[in-house]
Amino acid sequence: MKKQDLVLLIFILSGISACTFSDTDQKDVIVSGIKPVYGNDSYLSNIEVGDTIEMKSPGKIVYKAPYLFVNEIDKGIHVINNSIPQNPIKESFIHIPFNKDLAVQGNIIYADNNNDLISLIYYSKDSIKLIDREENTFDKLPVFPADYFGYFECIDESKGTVIRWEETELINPECKIN
16 A cells, blocks of 8 residues: 555544544533513503613714703603703613614603604603604614624514614524624
8 A cells, every 4th residue: 555545544533533423422512692572462552651771872873951861772752951061961761672773852751662753742751742653654673782793583573573682691592693
């Protein structure tokens, strides 16, 4: 046998011995990702004012004296009393599921609520009034968190509407956003 053939044979045999063909040897792949939390459609239309929350994903900021309205992507609107600019005070948070944008004209706040356009008046940290809801104003938006890239648990529409996402460890995820 030639030296080249012997080297090739050794290479092939070492490759075969390194391979395993047993399914029992496969390990689960665990990665960080997100999973959907499901709810019914009435959750999407539940607009309410409550206590402040931490700013994690702020978006647009609108000033209407004396307030700053700061969009929290996919969650709602922070209301900040800015009557003393050196000491702004977080006053409340308006929960608007899947809110991505807002505008203020006069005393009316306009915001998207999934694919609906809502208009409301903010009276105080304890009171808002929903004036109108224009259903299906916007195309159905993707239900993924803004600017998310990575693995996620695939959506199962039979479980209901995705109302939010939670970070979690996923085992052998099948879905990914690049």
